[in-house]
Amino acid sequence: MEINFLALITAAFSTLFVGFAWYHPKIFGTIWMKEAGLTEDKMKGSNMVMIFGMAVLYAFLISMTLQFLTIHQWGAVSMVGGNIALAKPSYAAFMSDYGTVFRTFKHGMLHGFITGLFMALPVIGTNALFERKSWKYTLINGGFWIVCFTIMGGIICAWI
Incomplete structure (x- = not known):
């Protein structure tokens, strides 16, 4: 299997x-800023190009991992050690039968x-506990990543 970098990006x-939608002031943005201890003034002094650039880079790293969790056929590739050229004929037969099974947006x-x-959610929740953040903070940020992972998984899995 080949990595589909366009799908990951x-x-x-x-x-x-x-x-942009989740943290909009009319949705969760105002509550999130309050729970995170941020103000409009603190936000103005930020290097937004660097912040958004790093956010996309981190999201790309997440998408690299999600492809292995959403596309079952990567399990077959890992069973042969990643070197398809050395795989037994059973690998080719498996991929012939199941190469595109469960490759839908919904399944992803x-x-x-x-x-x-x-x-x-548990990672964010653990950090929030030690940072003494509220349950609102945890649910807003955890919910954001649950929605993102859901959409990312759909894109990655469906893009054959």
């Missing part, structure tokens, strides 16, 4: 669109949602 950029969304719920 698209999935990474999708987090910006979700973030399911795996993205599960990953967000059971990986992203």
